[in-house]
Amino acid sequence: MQNAVTELMRISPLADELAKLFAKAGYSLYLVGGSVRDMMLDRLSSDLDFTTDARPDQVLKIVSAWGDAVWDVGIAFGTVGVTKQGMTLEITTFRADSYDRVGRNPEVTFGDSIEGDLLRRDFTVNAMAIDLANQAFVDPYDGLQALRDQVLDTPATPQESFADDPLRMLRAARFSAQLGFTAAPRVIDAMTSMAEEIDRITAERVQAELSKLLLADDPRPGVELLVDTRLADRVLPEVPGMRLAIDEHHQHKDVYQHSLTVLAQAIDLEKSHEPTSEPDLILRLAALLHDVGKPATREFQSGGGVSFHHHEVVGAKMARKRLRALKFSKEIIEDVSQLVFLHLRFHGYGKGEWTDSAVRRYITDAGDLLPRLHKLVRADCTTRNRKKAAALQATYDDLERRIEALQAQEDLDRVRPDLNGEEIMRILGLKPGPDVGKAWKHLKELRLDRGPLEHDDAVAELKKWAAENGIGG
Incomplete structure (x- = not known):
C-alpha cells in the first residue's frame, strides 16, 4: 500500500503541495473516492477529488492564492474547485448529509470525521482515502478487499444507501460495465426490491448514467444487471421487452440476447475502424435498440416459423419515443431512430440485384450516418453458421464497393x-x-x-x- 501512496506522490506532487498548505492552516486533507480507486487500478487521471475538515470558506482562503483558477459553483454543497498546472482538483468538506428519501437532494450537513464522510459514499471501492499529511491509507469499510475481489458493495446497507439516493442503483450497473466488477448479492437483492425507487430520479440524470454505461468498453454486464434487477423495466423497458421474442434465425435464446451480441460486435467494429476515436454513443444505442420493434410485430406462421414484418418501422418509432422520454438531444434521437429504420434495408440487396438507383437511395437516406450504418448492418450478422456469415459479409463488401464507385462518380453526399x-x-x-x-x-x-x-x-x-x-x- 505504501508503494501506491509513493506512486501518487510521484505522479501528482501537487497533492503533496496542497496537503502542506492545509496542514499549515491546521486542517487535514485526504485524496478520496474514485481518485483512490483509479490509482489502485493504475488509471489515475488528471482530475483529483479531495475531502477535508476545513469548512468551505476556509478552503477558499487556503487555495485562492495558490490555484491558477478557483471556482465556487458547488460551495453550497461544500465543494471548491481549483485548477493548477493543467490539473482539476475538487475539495469538499466532510459531509454527513441526511435525506428526506422523497427526492434525491440531501440536506447538506458538514461532518467532523473521515470515517463519517466515507460512510455516506456509494460503494466501498469509492470509500477509500489517503491521508496526505501522514501518507496513510484509510479504509474503514474494506474497499481494498472489494477492489481485489472486484465486487461492488455499499459502506452502509444497500437499502439505506439506495433509499438515500436511488441513482446509486444505476451507478452499480455503470460500474459493473466500466470496471468489470460484480455486484454483491445483497446489492442485487436491494436493487431488485427497490427498483421502483428509481422513479424519484429525473430523466436527465438517468440518461447520463445510461450513456456512461453504454460508453464503457464492455456495456453488456451493466445492461444485464439492469434487466435482471428489473431496473430496466423502469428506465429502458424496450430492452427487457425483447426477451419475449424468438429471433427469426433461431440461433439465439431470444432477441434480447441477439441485441447484446450486436452491441458487442458493433463496439468491436468501432474499435477496429477508429481505434483512437471516442466511443460512439449513437452507434451503440442503435445496436442495442435496433430490434425493439420485434415483439410488437411478431407473427407465428403456419409452418412453425416466426416473422417480424416492418419491425424496423415500429422499432424506429419506439426508439424515438424512449429517447425523447430520456431527454436525449434531438440529434441523437433522430440519428438513432434513422439507423433503426434503415438497419434492415440491406437484406433486400439479395445477391447484388439492386440497381444503381437503389444504391443511390441507400446512400442518400443514410446521409452522414452511412459509416455507422455499415457497422450496424455488419454487427447485425450473428448467425453461428460460418458459411452463411461469410456470405453475408461478402455481399455487404460488394455493396460497399458499389457505393464507393458511385460516390467516386457522383457527389452523392450532396446530391442536388x-x-x-x-x-x-x-x-x-x-x-x-x-x-x-x-x-x-x-x-x-x-x-x-x-x-x-x-x-x-x-x-x-x-x-x-x-x-x-x-x-x-
Whole structure:
C-alpha cells in the first residue's frame, strides 16, 4: 500500500503541495473516492477529488492564492474547485448529509470525521482515502478487499444507501460495465426490491448514467444487471421487452440476447475502424435498440416459423419515443431512430440485384450516418453458421464497393437536382412558392433514379412533369 501512496506522490506532487498548505492552516486533507480507486487500478487521471475538515470558506482562503483558477459553483454543497498546472482538483468538506428519501437532494450537513464522510459514499471501492499529511491509507469499510475481489458493495446497507439516493442503483450497473466488477448479492437483492425507487430520479440524470454505461468498453454486464434487477423495466423497458421474442434465425435464446451480441460486435467494429476515436454513443444505442420493434410485430406462421414484418418501422418509432422520454438531444434521437429504420434495408440487396438507383437511395437516406450504418448492418450478422456469415459479409463488401464507385462518380453526399431553383422558375415562368419546391423535389428523385442528366434532358423532363401536373405556363 505504501508503494501506491509513493506512486501518487510521484505522479501528482501537487497533492503533496496542497496537503502542506492545509496542514499549515491546521486542517487535514485526504485524496478520496474514485481518485483512490483509479490509482489502485493504475488509471489515475488528471482530475483529483479531495475531502477535508476545513469548512468551505476556509478552503477558499487556503487555495485562492495558490490555484491558477478557483471556482465556487458547488460551495453550497461544500465543494471548491481549483485548477493548477493543467490539473482539476475538487475539495469538499466532510459531509454527513441526511435525506428526506422523497427526492434525491440531501440536506447538506458538514461532518467532523473521515470515517463519517466515507460512510455516506456509494460503494466501498469509492470509500477509500489517503491521508496526505501522514501518507496513510484509510479504509474503514474494506474497499481494498472489494477492489481485489472486484465486487461492488455499499459502506452502509444497500437499502439505506439506495433509499438515500436511488441513482446509486444505476451507478452499480455503470460500474459493473466500466470496471468489470460484480455486484454483491445483497446489492442485487436491494436493487431488485427497490427498483421502483428509481422513479424519484429525473430523466436527465438517468440518461447520463445510461450513456456512461453504454460508453464503457464492455456495456453488456451493466445492461444485464439492469434487466435482471428489473431496473430496466423502469428506465429502458424496450430492452427487457425483447426477451419475449424468438429471433427469426433461431440461433439465439431470444432477441434480447441477439441485441447484446450486436452491441458487442458493433463496439468491436468501432474499435477496429477508429481505434483512437471516442466511443460512439449513437452507434451503440442503435445496436442495442435496433430490434425493439420485434415483439410488437411478431407473427407465428403456419409452418412453425416466426416473422417480424416492418419491425424496423415500429422499432424506429419506439426508439424515438424512449429517447425523447430520456431527454436525449434531438440529434441523437433522430440519428438513432434513422439507423433503426434503415438497419434492415440491406437484406433486400439479395445477391447484388439492386440497381444503381437503389444504391443511390441507400446512400442518400443514410446521409452522414452511412459509416455507422455499415457497422450496424455488419454487427447485425450473428448467425453461428460460418458459411452463411461469410456470405453475408461478402455481399455487404460488394455493396460497399458499389457505393464507393458511385460516390467516386457522383457527389452523392450532396446530391442536388440538375436544375436549381432559379432555373426552374425561369423555365416554367414561376414565382417563388410551393410549386418550385415540388419541381425541385421531382428533379431530385429523377437524379436519384437515373443519375446526372444532360442539361437539355433535365429541362425536357421538367417541362414534361409540369405539363402533367398543370404547373407553369
